[in-house]
Amino acid sequence: MRPLVDLVDTHLHLDDARFEADRGAVLERAYQAGVRDVITCGSDLASSEANLALARRFSERGEEPPDPATACSSPARVWVAVGIHPHEAGRVADLEEAARRIETLAAAPQVVAIGEIGLDYHYRFAPPGVQQAVFERQLALAQALGKPAIIHAREAERQVLDTLARYPGVRGVLHAFAGTAEQAREALDLGWYLGIGGMLTFPSARQVREVASSVPIERVLLETDAPYLAPVPHRGKRNEPAYVPVIARALAELRGLEAWAVAASTTAAAAALFGIPR
Numbered sequence: 001m002r003p004l005v006d007l008v009d010t011h012l013h014l015d016d017a018r019f020e021a022d023r024g025a026v027l028e029r030a031y032q033a034g035v036r037d038v039i040t041c042g043s044d045l046a047s048s049e050a051n052l053a054l055a056r057r058f059s060e061r062g063e064e065p066p067d068p069a070t071a072c073s074s075p076a077r078v079w080v081a082v083g084i085h086p087h088e089a090g091r092v093a094d095l096e097e098a099a100r101r102i103e104t105l106a107a108a109p110q111v112v113a114i115g116e117i118g119l120d121y122h123y124r125f126a127p128p129g130v131q132q133a134v135f136e137r138q139l140a141l142a143q144a145l146g147k148p149a150i151i152h153a154r155e156a157e158r159q160v161l162d163t164l165a166r167y168p169g170v171r172g173v174l175h176a177f178a179g180t181a182e183q184a185r186e187a188l189d190l191g192w193y194l195g196i197g198g199m200l201t202f203p204s205a206r207q208v209r210e211v212a213s214s215v216p217i218e219r220v221l222l223e224t225d226a227p228y229l230a231p232v233p234h235r236g237k238r239n240e241p242a243y244v245p246v247i248a249r250a251l252a253e254l255r256g257l258e259a260w261a262v263a264a265s266t267t268a269a270a271a272a273l274f275g276i277p278r
């Protein structure tokens with residue numbers, strides 16, 4: 001099996017406590033598995049700050065290409081999305097102040113997106129109206145800053161798509177996309193990308209596979225959502241970015257493509273959307 005050498009994990013949560021003991025090793029395993037870059041997503045202001053601190057710590061190599069001599073002991077490069085997740089929307093006391101703090105964080109060169117933001121009607125930790133206000137304020141910020149957005153939509157795909165249509169200047173990715181084929185087409189028509197992760201390998205995720213098998217491959221990004229949603233055969237365990245090749249191979253098999261072609265396409269898409277140097 002030809003190894004995959006240049007993958008991007010476009011969505012994970014490196015600040016999660018489950019990575020506390022071995023974050024460096026996780027990033028090194030990712031690199032050895034061919035995952036050269038990861039994007040770690042904030043879920044509130046504190047987590048956005050924590051992720052940025054991690055990026056500074058682990059990616060001091062900046063834009064330099066990895067040195068082949070030391071490649072085996074290099075960690076994957078860490079990029080950051082800053083923002084407030086819909087689960088945390090109810091904790092925002094002053095939305096304008098929060099937007100100012102996100103804007104300040106977004107000025108750091110490691111920050112490539114606003115995220116993760118969106119709507120979650122499954123858990124409804126915050127009332128829909130509050131989620132909507134926090135979501136839209138951050139979309140407006142993404143538009144003002146010219147940054148892509150990373151979107152969480154759970155049982156709220158319809159509302160998210162209607163909202164995105166009102167911010168035509170913003171592009172980004174619908175992460176862990178689980179909507180219908182029709183909704184996928186709408187997102188693509190709006191110029192958005194779809195994030196595909198471990199759910200692709202879950203036997204019950206028929207709709208995810210249906211969408212993943214039919215959307216234009218150049219609009220697909222790979223992601224783990226680590227530590228959540230580990231792909232089969234790691235399902236139920238802690239997910240990590242080194243499993244991106246499992247997802248790339250599952251997608252390749254589903255679409256009758258070579259895994260290296262899926263890697264090349266998804267990495268080119270991630271580099272283009274997030275401005276990650278190649």
Ligand SMILES: [Zn+2]
Pocket residue numbers: 011012013041116225
């Ligand atoms: Zn996430």
